[in-house]
Amino acid sequence: MSARAIATWLSGPVLRAAPEGAFVLREAVLVGEQHLLGEVIRVARDEITIQVYEDTSGLRLGEVVQGTGRLLSVRLGPGILGRIFDGLLRPIAFDPNDTETAWVQPGLHQRAPGRFHFRPSVAIGDALTPGAVLGEVAPEAEPGPERDLAEPGPAGSGPADEAEAAPRLRQRCLLPPDAQPGELIALAAAGEILEDAPVGRVRAADGSEYAIRLAHPWPVRLPRPVAKRLPADEPMLTGQRILDCLFPIARGGTASIPGGFGTGKTVLLETIAKWCDADVIVYVGCGERGNELAGLLAEFLELEDPRSGRPLLERTVVIANTSNMPVAAREASIYTGITVAEYFRDQGLDVALMADSTSRWAEALREVSGRLGELPGEGGYPAYLSSRLADFYERAARVETLAGGQGSVSVMGAVSPPSGDFSEPVTNHTRRYVGGLWALDVRRAQSRFYPAIDPLSSYSNSVQDLARWWHREGCTRWEALRRRFLTLLEAEARLERMARIIGRDAMPAPQRVTLLAAQLVNEAFLRQSAFSAIDRFASPQRQAVMMRLIGRFIEEAEGLLERDVAPEHLAGAPVFRSLIRMGEEIGEGDWERFSALDRELTATAHRLVEEVEAVQTEQARQTEGDANAGRGAA
Amino acid sequence: MYARLSGEDIATRIDGPLLFLQRSVDVGLNEAVEVEDRTGRMRLGRIAALDQDSVTVEMLDATAGLGIAGARVRFFGEPLRFHVGPGLLGRVFNGVGRPLDGGPPVAAQQAFRVDGLPLKPSARQAPSEFLETGVTVIDLMNSLVRGQKLPLFSGGGLPHDRIAVDIACNARLPGAQRGGEQRAAQRVERGPAQGTGHGPDHGAERDDDFAIVFAGIGIPHGSAEFFRSRLEQSGALARTVLFLNLASDPSAQRLLTPRFALTAAEYLAFSEGKHVLVILTDLTNYCEALREVSASRGEVPSRKGYPGYMYSDLATLYERAGRIRGRPGSVTQLPILTMPNDDITHPIPDLTGYITEGQLVLDRALHRRDLYPPIKVLPSLSRLMKDGTGAGLTDPDHPALAAQLYAAYAQAQQTRMLASVVGEDGLTEQDRRYLAFGERFETEVVAQTGRRTLAQSMEAGWRALRGLPQHALTRLSNQQIQTHLAAADASDNADASDDAEAAADNQAPADGEDVDADARMSSGMGSGTGVYKGADQGAAAQSPDRGRGHE
Known part of the structure; x- marks a missing residue:
């Protein structure tokens, strides 16, 4: 450990130093009196190159670079x-x-260890393998000194008072995955313990002993090992209809959200973070706006997790590197995020990671690469952009953990293509590695249609696998209805162009039916307000019911067409407006109102047919001999 | 750290803006230097790189005329700082913080690094308080919230200078606000601000809680004079700090101008507790300077020759807008940039849009019709509007009215397209009503001749909506239609509504300040929209209290 080096060359966040002792590539170092954190990015016999993760202002030649003997x-x-x-x-x-603590000051600050309640699940003498579970960890009722995300002052103790009321997420203490297997020779009793105090000792096969603590370090660029990868055949439900039903993501899956500015990437990611059914959310704010993160923190503190009734923040880890924070740390933040996600996955939890935005991360990569004088590739990005993206997305998986449980990391990354052009390198390379693409559309966003996901250019690769899950859950027609919706939307796009020229009213009735049905799919199903108290979240049951109802409407509309009822009659009926507004009006569990809507739809169809038939008979009687006259009037 | 080291005859090479020195003294990265040439002229610089033998200095002034022999270099021993104190308001500085108005230097109380430090996201207070600019399209449709950054995307030949000055003259805190007690309590704790000449605080927000920081970046001499004289005439200069970096000043200084301006703003906001509106114009000049300096350093260029770090660099400016939890004061930014070739996908507006919280876009077609301010409503957006408007914040009906106007105007634009294909005769009655609404909206809501309070802006909005079929107003509740539209719609007569306003005028005392401002503005502005002037003045005479019904 503790090799030293003396700084000999400084420029921006990059410095070179003459080493005294051995440094390894990617080793973390502390620079100067302020202990700025850096990473060794090049090693030569008489010179090492270091990338510093903080503001280097005031750094001088001759400053000491201290090795830590550990990868970042x-x-x-x-x-x-x-x-x-x-x-x-x-x-x-x-x-x-x-x-005065409002600003980020350079220099190393460590997290103060928290106190936790530990309950062992192993006994002295047990043989432990890496990744084994030692026991359960529950947060102590008393808020730690850092519980200051909560509102200031006495209000800060509020969440703690309720701690007994609702169960909080149980975490597990693991033997670190890189530890040696061995026999447990000491174990703390159940009770309160500091994060960095030993909970046990292990004697390895070679006779060496080491202590286990609740917290352990892990290199961010190294994926944590697993027993094996499992197929991703279970959906990660987001509560967003257009995602769960049209472009679903599996647990352990990946999705990318490309969109120009103002298309709602951040709102969509935040909405998923709020309502998706993961146990833990890791939200990486990577080079984005500070005010947005402030809003997210405030909101997550207020909102309740629909499953546990606890503040959403308690299941969330926020990793914030806003656009004005040092660029090099932005490059690391993505890896930090996924490492944290893997840590929770290894405890047998389902984790969802949101990265907003991977483009900013790629730009940080480009900037650091430029400072190193590397040969630029496409768009100025380094040639290894594609493999770095692959490294990142490949760490998403559903796995069997080393301890034998199951856990998953699902990754959703926003991409901010310059001028909204999806052919740029980051969007393009990302597309090659993700299982789903949720493309945001400027036109939809500008007409305030949210989520502004374009159903025609988005896709999901896990539809086949997830269709079985929906079938098991009782929504047997999920796959068929999904396909029906998509073909309708495709047809609509084609017909819209014509409608713009000749006007909607001049189109033949079957096409008007298509447009009407597509309108219903768009307005009633795909549009979902993230800010509506009722509609911001839709359970799979509610999604399935709504899907079925819209399917029924399509059938009725087509049936009526054969009976010569013009689609405008249906559109004018009160039931159509009720259907369009059902997401806003009918909440979770209110199945009776959905059934009533279904009955109203049937009744309306009957009534319309009767009306038309009445008119037809009337006309047929009046203008004997010309049987076809009535048809036009309908 | 104030011990200033100096060295003579240590310069070895000058290469464009870069000056290379022998390493004779121990200096740190990013620290400021001052170079005095043989004639005694001073130039500012910054230490960009260090190695065993040499120090690389990036000069922030033109290097023409600088020689190796006789150059005297003084090392500050610390990064560039701006010395700020209570006397900042009313002063005019150049781009690097030196007084331009012939006055003495500011009596320094504190010296802040011009680069600033990033604010922790957890320390930020989410912005939620409305700031009134006096411009209807902004206040009513794309509200500016304190702590927000909302850029104005303009183009060559569009009147962004005039809009900038109008907002600087007219912007204000919208009357007494909530949270008075809390503010008073915070004030007591805030030591240094006691000496800044505030009178007794009654909890209400006062006009002297508001300040403007106006930075002209690389602007022509004519514009600079325009800004200075207009601010002086209107009396707004007294609450303004003006920074002027002229187009003829060295381009490297442009990189510092917004930083000095924001440092002044942060001092006013977080040390003096004021709500500060920062107007930066023109950011395009800033980005051009960034490209120029980057090229002279030999860096690998990215899109259109701009450096790859332009996003991060712009973010270090824009992200300095905000509020801090537990402190009074706010920094709100209104950066103005001209889109090269009116191209919104150009890297400068594109990267800006990715950082800022919305955008306002100027429209050449509106400008050609002499409608002022020519703000294009449909692509404009304020992301924080939802957090800063509505019941308890502005007016309970404000968001719904904005949404309805937006929807109706979008419909009107579509109808215009249809009308250009099929002709106006082929339109239905409803379509024709939308066409008329579009026209009315542009000439009576978008265009304005003087400052409008939010209440006046809202009244203009309601007035424009009359004449549309009420069943089509889906964004309004029945209650809102009943309150604001029903009576007028029955008569559908402009005279009637004017009478109503005259009556309101008699009941409520006219706000003298508003009328003054209006008169001032009218004299300073073109009268191209004279036809609609009457309507505006009618609105101006109304009591401003209507918009403040939330008290």
């Missing part, structure tokens, strides 16, 4: 849940009593 790592422990960190998992919480 983050400290993973139960205390990271519910907190906010920078791109290197250092706390950036704000102490409201000291507003």
Whole structure:
């Protein structure tokens, strides 16, 4: 450990130093008196090159670079849940009593260890393998000193008071995956323990002993090992109809959200973070707006997790590296995020990771690469952009953990293509590695149609696998209806163009039916307000019911067409408006109102047929001899 | 750190904006230097790189005329700082913080790094308080919220200078606000601000809680004079700090101008507790300077020759807008940029749009029709509007009215397209009503001749909606239609509504300040929209209290 080097060359965030002792590539180092965090990115016999993750202003030649003997790592422990960190998992919480802490100051700050309640599930003498579970960890009732994401002052103790009321997420203490297997020779009793205090000792096969703590370090660029990968055949439900029903993502799957500015990438990611059925959310704000993250923090503190009734923030880890924070740390933040996600996955939890935005990460890669004088590739990005993207997305998986449980990491990454042009390198390379694409459409966004996902250019590769799940859950027609919706939308796009020229009213009735049905699919099903208290979340049951009802409407409309009822009659009926507004009006579990809507639809269809028939008979009687006259009037 | 080291005859090479020195003293990265040439002229610089033998200095002034022999270099021993103090308001500075108005230097109380430090996201207060600019399209349709950054995308020849000055003259905090007690409590804790001449605080927000920081970046001499004289005439200069970097000043200084301006804004906001509106014009000049300096450093260029780090660099400016939890004061930004060739996908507006919270877009067609301000409503967006408007914030009906106007105008635009294909005769009665609405909206809501309070803007909005069939107003509740539209719609007569306004005028005392402002503005502005002037003045005479019904 503790090799030293002396700085000999400085330029921006890159420095070179003359080493005294051995450094390894990607080793974390501390630079200067302020202990700025850096990483070794090149090693030569008499010179090492270091990328510093913080503002280097004031750094001088001759400053000491201290090696840590470890690859750039983050400290993973139960205390990271519910907190906010920078791109290197250092706390950036704000102490409201000291507003001078409002700015990010350079220099190393470690997370203060939290206190937790530990309950062992193993016994002394047990043989442990890496990744084995030692026991359960529950947060202590008392808020730690850093519980300051909560509102300032006495209000901060609010969430803690309710701690007994609802169960909080149980975490597990693991033997680190890189530890040696061995025999447990000491174990703490059940009770409170600090994160960095030993909970047990293990004697390895070679006789060496080491202590186990609740928290352990892990190198961010190294995927954590698993027993095996499992097929992704279970959906990660987002509560968003257009995603769950048209372009679903599986647990352990990946999806990319490309969209120009103002198309709602961030709102969509935040909405998924709020309502998806993962156990833990890792939200990486990578080079985006500070005010948005402030809003997210405030909102997550207020909103309740629909499953546990606890504040959403308690199941969330926020990794914030806003656009004005040091660029090099932005490059690391993506890896930090996925490492944190893997840590929770290894405890047998389902984790969803949101990265907003991977384009900013790629730009950080480009910037650092430029400073190193590397040969630029497409769009100025380094040639290894594609393989780095692959590295990142490949870490998403549903797995059997080393301890034998099941866990998953699902990854959703926003992409911000310059000028909304999807042919640029980051969008293009991302497309090759993700299982789903949720393409955001400027036109939909500008007409305030949210989520502005374009159904014609989006896709999901896991539809076949997930159709079985929907079938098992009782929605047997999921796949058929999904296909029906998509073909309708495709037909609509074609007909819309014609309608714009000749006007809707001049089109033949079958095409008007198509347009009407597509309108219903769009307005009633795909549009879903993230800010509506009723409609912001839709359970699979509610989605299935709505899907079936719209399917029924399509059938009725087509049936009426054969009976010579013009689609405008149906569109004018009150039931059509009720159908369009059903997402807004009918909440979860209100199945009776959905059934009533179904009955009203049938009744309306009957009534319309009767009306038309009445008119026809009337006309047939009046103009004997010309049987076809009535048809035109309908 | 104030011990200033200096060295003579240590310069070895000058290469464009870069000056190379022998490494004779121990200096740190990013620290400021001052170089004095033989004639005694001073130039500012910044240490960009260090190695064993040499120091690379990036000069922030033109290097023409600088020689190796006789150059005297003074090292500041710290990064560039701006010395700020209570006397900042009413002053005019150049792009690097030196007084331009002949006055003495500011009595420095604090010295802040011009680069600033990033604000922790957890320390930010989510913006939620409305800031009134006096421009209807902004206040009513794309509300600016304190702590927001909302850029104005303009183009060559469009009147962004005039809009900038109008907003600087007219913007204000919309009357007494909520949370008075909380503010008063915070004030007591805030030591330094006690000496800034605030009178007793009654919890209400006052006009002197508001300040403008106006930075002209690389602007022509004529524009600079225009800004200065207009601010002086209107009296707004007293609450303004003006930074002027002229087009003829060295381009490297343009990189510093917004940083000095934002440092001043942060001091006013977070040390003096004011709500500060920062107007930066023109960011395109800033980006051009960035490209120029980057090219001279020999960096690998990205899109259109701009450096790959332009996004991060712009973010270090824009992200300095915001509020801090537990502190009074806010920094709101209104950066103005001219889109090269009116291309919104050009890297400058594109990267800006990815950082800022919305955008306002100017429209050449509206400008050609002499409608002022020519803000194109449909592509304009304020992302934070939903957080800063509505019941308890502005007016309960504000968001619904904005949404309805937006929807109706979008419909009107579609109808215009249809009408250009099939002709106006082929339109239905409803379509023709939408056409008329579109016209009315542009001439009576978008276009304005003087400052409008939010209440006046809303009244203009309601007035424009009359004449549309009520059943088509789907974004409004029946209650809202009943309250604001029903009576007028029955008569559907402009005279009637004017009478109603005259009556309101008699009941409520006219806001003298508003009328003054209106008169001032009218004299300073073209009278191209004279036909509609009457309507505006009618609205201006109304009591401004209507928009503040939330108290």
